[in-house]
Amino acid sequence: MNPHEQFEQEVRSNVDGLKADRDVQALSRIWLREITPHKYAYNFTWMGRPIIQFPQDMMAMQEIVWQVKPDLIIETGIAHGGSVLYYASLLELAGHGEVIGVDIDIRAHNREAIEAHPMSRRLRMIQGSSIDAAVISQVHELARGKRAIVVLDSNHTHEHVLAELRAYAPLVCEGGYCIVMDTLVEDMPAHFFTGERPWKPGDNPKTAVRAYLQENDSFVVDEDLEAKLLITVAPQGYLKRVKG
Template identity: 65%
Template sequence: MSSKAHETPEARFASEVADNIRGLGQDQELQALSREWLLKTLPHRYSYNFSWMGRPIIQYPQDMVAMQEILWRVQPDLIVETGIAHGGSLVYYASLLELIGKGEVLGIDIDIRPHNRAAIEAHPMARRIAMLEGSSIDPGIVAEVGRRAAGRRTLVVLDSNHSHDHVLQELRAYAPLTSVGSYCVVFDTVVEDLPAGLYPDRPWDVGNNPKTAVAAYVAENPDFEVDQDVDAKTLISVAPGGYLRRVR
């Protein structure tokens, strides 16, 4: 009798999902179609069209679902996020922590606009949100985040300035705060996979972006590995190769 015959229904379903994800990871044609679809959504500013509990989140739904799965699995005490914008992702993570029943989100931004700060502070999820204004790579900010993360199960999200040098400095500053088994997620690695010159008014481009920073950091730090299953299962993501799991 096969070993699968003794599996529980839950284990059998999990095994089937793992097979699905493996198949998606091997389907090069489908992956190419997904990249083409994503490229065609950019002129429509697709990621700007979603909100969470009333705040613009500026994320693709696939990445939101991926983050929900990770948060439930990790059960963090603290989520550190660089880049606040309208605060939608802060509210999203805070609402998930509210359901989990513990935890805080710490957002960092060089410029927290007054109307965004007011809306975040007035939100029902505000009690699980704290904010720091300043550059995410300022030594004082880094030290304060380290103080708040001490002794807490921590997950890190990097989503501010997307240039290679800035993201690499963020990784060196904040990835070490990531707990073993938790994640440091680097958004907008997709810039490396897009046509060059797509962001002429920004300091990042092909060859100078979060994905190149991730490659440099993983090469110098064996504590992290790219979770390829997240890429395979989402197919459409602004963070391909950016879901870094701390393994030691």
């Protein structure tokens, strides 16, 4: 066994240990519960733009992009643009690929800042609902013949995410991923979700993932990746395509 294989075997052993360690998993869930009211994900930027993601998940995305080598990364939900620019940066480093960002409301000040960013040359933005038929058709046309991965991070209700999964997951290449963000809503106390946003335990991305996996056997949850991260906004949300 060469040193690279030995190191990879050690990492696999580490991940197996984390999967089996229920105390560590429980502590991670407690940490997530306690940090959520503090808006921890809002504290980070990528190359000057707010990214509103956990650093752990962005490290996972880097691994996925390098492993899959997609021609296209599709993300629903743009907000301040940090995540779409992050994915564009990864593709820039790899020297190949494009990002499509879809958002129902790309605010003028965000659009201006995103378009002025040096990584915007690998980014195409589409304004409209991610589940609107015309938007879906446009994305499908742009994705034709390309190796794609998908990130769903817009409206987090069950109905909306399930519609997104049905619309965009089929675009994912075999061996690629559809990543459903904010599945952790299902695991949070109900009183966290009393504001204007309609998602809550029982009606959120994780319930949509469960429903989608019941009707589609092309994807499985990457439990090893989740175990490796421990801290993630997407528990059971890293869906790997195992059938073409």
